Amino acid sequence: MHSIDLHTHTSYSHGADVPDAMFAAAQAKGITLYGFSEHSPRPLGFDYPNEYREHLAAHMEIYAQDVHRLQQQFPNQVLFGMEMDWLEGQLAFTKSTVSAYDYDYLLGSVHFLGTWGFDASAADWEKLSQAQCDALYERYFTAEIDMATSGLFQIAAHPDLIKIFSVQRFHRWLNDARHGAAHRDLVRTMLLAFRSNGMAMEVSSAGIRKPCREIYPCAPIMRMAAELGLPICLNSDTHCVADVGYAFPQLESYARAFGWNASVWFDKQGMHSQPFMPA
Numbered sequence: 001m002h003s004i005d006l007h008t009h010t011s012y013s014h015g016a017d018v019p020d021a022m023f024a025a026a027q028a029k030g031i032t033l034y035g036f037s038e039h040s041p042r043p044l045g046f047d048y049p050n051e052y053r054e055h056l057a058a059h060m061e062i063y064a065q066d067v068h069r070l071q072q073q074f075p076n077q078v079l080f081g082m083e084m085d086w087l088e089g090q091l092a093f094t095k096s097t098v099s100a101y102d103y104d105y106l107l108g109s110v111h112f113l114g115t116w117g118f119d120a121s122a123a124d125w126e127k128l129s130q131a132q133c134d135a136l137y138e139r140y141f142t143a144e145i146d147m148a149t150s151g152l153f154q155i156a157a158h159p160d161l162i163k164i165f166s167v168q169r170f171h172r173w174l175n176d177a178r179h180g181a182a183h184r185d186l187v188r189t190m191l192l193a194f195r196s197n198g199m200a201m202e203v204s205s206a207g208i209r210k211p212c213r214e215i216y217p218c219a220p221i222m223r224m225a226a227e228l229g230l231p232i233c234l235n236s237d238t239h240c241v242a243d244v245g246y247a248f249p250q251l252e253s254y255a256r257a258f259g260w261n262a263s264v265w266f267d268k269q270g271m272h273s274q275p276f277m278p279a
Ligand SMILES: [Zn+2]
Pocket: 083, 109, 111, 157, 158
């Protein structure tokens, strides 16, 4: 089974468990390389309904110390990363945040359009028309392209997160008879931006646990990424011990179905490939 999990959170943001407990869960599940990728700080004004900004700020240094201690205790089994929010108009903040620590790798994530954290509330989406959703999908993939083009990140996290609360409307947008080809071109431009910036695309089991009930990204995006030869990471985006390595056998067979036979991981030396074990 795939045994690398590079997208994980702790109780220092809005997760449930401390780093030691998360790593112990990983060991118990046969994870051989565990990456801590806590959420990034965010500037005031980019707020979730249940905001954890102060809590995270108060624990950032403890988080770094915990992870570094685990790295010393368990050589070659622990990586120190961060899931950085890509926020429109916040490049200076982003650059200073990612250079505050010597990270092994950075996940780039679009969770916000403008100052709206779009992945927090289903109610935000229920009132939107198809046309309104379509505009948001375009804006989201444009932000993903900007994120990749910044050159700051190694892994593009949950590449179609925007579908989280509107998965049927999202697939309508992607497969629309008149405009679907142009929409898929926008997605392909994003994937090309990942590739030309040396990034891997995340395949995430978090989508299975969310209202969209499907892996991030969906099959049509997987097919395009496979055609482009994009490297992938298979991650859980866990926020608690129970979800470490969540549905990894399913993620691996999903990736295999599109032709991948390896995943990648990153450290300060760059990208490393790890073949899937023989099926
Ligand atoms: Zn995320």
